Amino acid sequence: MSTDEHGRIRSWTLEPSLPRYRPPAGAVDAHCHVFGPMAEFPFSPKAKYLPQDAGPEALFALRDRLGFTRNVIVQASCHGTDNRATLDAIATSGGMARGVAVVDPAISDTELDALHAGGIRGVRFNFLKRLVDDAPKDLFLEVAHRIQRLGWHVVVYFEADILDEMRALLAAIPTPIVIDHMGRPDVAQGPDGADMRAFRALLDSRDDIWFKVTCPDRLDPAGPPYADFVRSVRPLVQAYPDRVLWGTDWPHPNMEKLLPDDGLLVDAIPEIAPTDTLQRKLLIDNPMRLYWPETF
Numbered sequence: 679m680s681t682d683e684h685g686r687i688r689s690w691t692l693e694p695s696l697p698r699y700r701p702p703a704g705a706v707d708a709h710c711h712v713f714g715p716m717a718e719f720p721f722s723p724k725a726k727y728l729p730q731d732a733g734p735e736a737l738f739a740l741r742d743r744l745g746f747t748r749n750v751i752v753q754a755s756c757h758g759t760d761n762r763a764t765l766d767a768i769a770t771s772g773g774m775a776r777g778v779a780v781v782d783p784a785i786s787d788t789e790l791d792a793l794h795a796g797g798i799r800g801v802r803f804n805f806l807k808r809l810v811d812d813a814p815k816d817l818f819l820e821v822a823h824r825i826q827r828l829g830w831h832v833v834v835y836f837e838a839d840i841l842d843e844m845r846a847l848l849a850a851i852p853t854p855i856v857i858d859h860m861g862r863p864d865v866a867q868g869p870d871g872a873d874m875r876a877f878r879a880l881l882d883s884r885d886d887i888w889f890k891v892t893c894p895d896r897l898d899p900a901g902p903p904y905a906d907f908v909r910s911v912r913p914l915v916q917a918y919p920d921r922v923l924w925g926t927d928w929p930h931p932n933m934e935k936l937l938p939d940d941g942l943l944v945d946a947i948p949e950i951a952p953t954d955t956l957q958r959k960l961l962i963d964n965p966m967r968l969y970w971p972e973t974f
């Protein structure tokens with residue numbers, strides 16, 4: 679546990695190991711965040727955690743250390759609907775980062791256009807009660823309709839126990855959908871367990887639902903080498919190779935008790951995507967199609 683004298687938590691390791699696995703040139707870390715810096719970009723009064731600063735400089739240093747080229751920066755709940763920290767990080771990336779915003783449903787079209795100009799390509803709907811006070815499905819659906827004209831997608835974060843409740847909304851969203859951390863299945867159940875079967879049924883319900891094979895650290899309490907995560911997730915990568923994304927989840931919000939080693943997270947990639955072709959899809963082709971479509 680690392681908490682400073684102001685009660686601000688650090689959830690990332692300062693010295694991640696150098697991964698043994700080297701990603702292919704051009705690889706994208708498609709799920710990461712920035713925190714602050716707080717003096718410039720204060721946290722939301724509704725934030726459920728108060729992290730130490732984890733700004734773009736540290737994020738891009740990690741990117742280089744791990745052998746990645748690009749980042750997709752997802753607005754974290756501690757910044758609420760104020761996307762300035764995310765936009766600032768994208769602006770300092772030299773074109774090597776894009777982002778996913780969290781917006782107030784009352785946002786104007788002009789503000790949405792400004793987010794697009796700043797590199798945002800999606801909105802995130804967060805359904806975790808420990809992170810947000812409310813998640814109004816009807817208003818979210820309106821937002822989903824309004825972002826369609828921009829070519830964006832919707833990123834959805836929920837846990838496996840509410841997947842059934844989510845089905846109607848997910849079926850109604852008119853844009854592509856990306857599910858964070860596979861909807862947090864219990865990977866100890868294995869690849870044929872109830873959670874994975876339910877998630878596959880969701881993926882089979884639409885061919886434009888993408889998913890992130892992220893957060894072995896959150897989903898597999900046994901820790902590295904994340905054996906349950908690997909045996910449960912590898913068949914999913916093999917079955918849906920064209921709509922799967924990978925990311926570090928740095929700076930690992932709320933993981934202050936068990937700081938993940940980012941080098942070991944990278945080393946799990948060839949375990950879940952065992953061939954060069956799968957790794958190329960996971961780390962380059964898929965995220966580029968979603969976040970840098972103009973390069974195709």
Ligand SMILES: O=C(O)/C=C(\CC(=O)C(=O)O)C(=O)O
Binds near residue numbers: 753
């Ligand atoms: O990094 C994540 O995706 C997971 C988070 C934090 C989060 O999503 C947020 O703050 O918005 C979590 O489970 O605490």
